[in-house]
Amino acid sequence: MKILSAEQVREVDKYTIENEPIPSIDLMERAAHAFTDWLISHFSPKSKVAVICGTGNNGGDGLAVARMLLGKKYQVDTFAVKRSNEASADFKINEKRLNEIKPVREVTTEKGIPLLEEFDVIIDGLFGSGLSREVQGLHADVVEMINKSRKTVVSIDIPSGLFTDHHTFPGAVVEADYTLTFQVPKLAFFFPENAQYVGEWYVVDIGLSAEAIDQQRSHYYMLTSEMISKLLKPRKKFAHKGDHGRALIMSGSYGKMGAAVLCARAALRTGIGLLTMYIPTCGYDIIQSTVPEAMAIPDEGDHFLTSYTDLENYDAVGVGPGIGKEQETVYSLMQSIQTYKKPMVIDADGLNIISEHGEMLEILPKNTIITPHPKEFERLVGKWSDDFEKLALQKDFARKHDIIVVLKGAHTSVALPSGDIFFNSTGNPGMASGGSGDVLTGMITSLLGQGYIPEEAAKIGVFMHGLAADLAAEVIGEIGMVATDITDFIPEAYQQFK
Ligand SMILES: NC(=O)C1=CN([C@@H]2O[C@H](COP(=O)(O)OP(=O)(O)OC[C@H]3O[C@@H](n4cnc5c(N)ncnc54)[C@H](O)[C@@H]3O)[C@@H](O)[C@H]2O)[C@@H](O)CC1
Ligand SMILES: Nc1ncnc2c1ncn2[C@@H]1O[C@H](COP(=O)(O)OP(=O)(O)O)[C@@H](O)[C@H]1O
Ligand SMILES: [K+]
Known part of the structure; x- marks a missing residue:
């Protein structure tokens, strides 16, 4: 609309x-x-x-x-x-x-x-x-x-x-x-x-x-269910897991493996065919026991990521939730960005690292999706004096770096390099608790892996994320809602479009 x-x-x-x-x-x-x-x-x-x-x-x-x-x-x-x-x-x-x-x-x-x-x-x-x-x-x-x-x-x-x-x-x-x-x-x-x-x-x-x-x-639109329903692709009768994409998510560090778990669950609930989690060694048992559907590749680093894996065979790569900002992790991110030629999804500490290493912005694959919350965005672009100025900064940033900027909030906005901006209409304050953003990263990575173009993956991910939370709120209310509830209600969100 x-x-x-x-x-x-x-x-x-x-x-x-x-x-x-x-x-x-x-x-x-x-x-x-x-x-x-x-x-x-x-x-x-x-x-x-x-x-x-x-x-x-x-x-x-x-x-x-x-x-x-x-x-x-x-x-x-x-x-x-x-x-x-x-x-x-x-x-x-x-x-x-x-x-x-x-x-x-x-x-x-x-x-x-x-x-x-x-x-x-x-x-x-x-x-x-x-x-x-x-x-x-x-x-x-x-x-x-x-x-x-x-x-x-x-x-x-x-x-x-x-x-x-x-x-x-x-x-x-x-x-x-x-x-x-x-x-x-x-x-x-x-x-x-x-x-x-x-x-x-x-x-x-x-x-x-x-x-x-x-x-x-x-240049401005509000995302509606009519718009999203036109983007969703139905599954084919003879589809197999290979048809629904391979995604890799680089996430977690000691004390923050929950981010990786949330990301993984969300990616799977959003329909990815095959998911691999690239995690520090300390997270190996955690991921394998909490998300059995996902495969896991442990990094050599025990507490945090220090390296990277062969990314070529993946349809989508998501990086950032819970990775921390250790020097070796900076290297890990830098190498991944340099090697992977397709659009990526970058969130959280991935963005915090980029804000301290501006040179990485220059080598981001075209149409990469970044998902900052306002504080992370401020670290990237500096302060703004009002929300109209924030919007202008978001628009400029997307255009300048040829990336998609998903700025999170009550009305998350998706800014495309073309200058068009889509504001979300789903979601509720029940989402304002730790981990909700990790769920979004998992969802968008999953959609990208399934062959949605980056613009579609960002729009669908943002809308479905809020919708899942709205459906969760109808059953359990807003106060007691946690990020896991959002992932649990992703399937119900899809059911709305049957
Ligand atoms: N297409 C639509 O959306 C329709 C709009 N309609 C209504 O029409 C409204 C717009 O009507 P108008 O264009 O007459 O505008 P307004 O009713 O908003 O007011 C305009 C009048 O107030 C004066 N004014 C503006 N700022 C002032 C201020 N700070 N202090 C004192 N006076 C001020 C203007 O000089 C003008 O005389 C819409 O908001 C809507 O309610 C509906 O009637 C029907 C269709
Ligand atoms: N009041 C709110 N209304 C709607 N959505 C919200 C609200 N508060 C937070 N959210 C959503 O929850 C998510 C929070 O993400 P983020 O701030 O990165 O949290 P975390 O890093 O803890 O996962 C975003 O997708 C945001 O749009
Ligand atoms: K009025």
């Missing part, structure tokens, strides 16, 4: 109005219906609702929503924050329509700002995609009142005051519990810095032209 900028949404909006064709007021009605349907399914008609509107089309949506809720017997009070008589044409039409049912209360001065204590739900329709500057004055006071209210806040389209296409400096921005955004996700929603404003967010379909969306050039 494409992510579009505010400007692009305006163009799609305009195209839909002209070509469907549909009068803009009817499109607003459709958006308000979609929003209201969601509200009705989440809040009982006993809820007292305050709808707070600006005088643009976001406010127009708010007025239409208020009318629809009144029609469904909700108790609704509507407030329009006005600093002048200027208002969008569709706002004015909806104001007239609502005034015939229940008058809109005008807020023109600070004193007129309503007390929100008596309400259960606050609908935020102050500003949407038309936000052109920071919110100040009367509007800022209203935003503050909404945020202080501690009531359930649902934002229409975008939390008021939030810029979708660049960094928003802390100030007057609505802190929504829920944001229902129209038609396409907005870039700002994917960043941790905006989590407090956006809350839980959902995309609601308001029937904007699919053709117009197709025509918009965007």
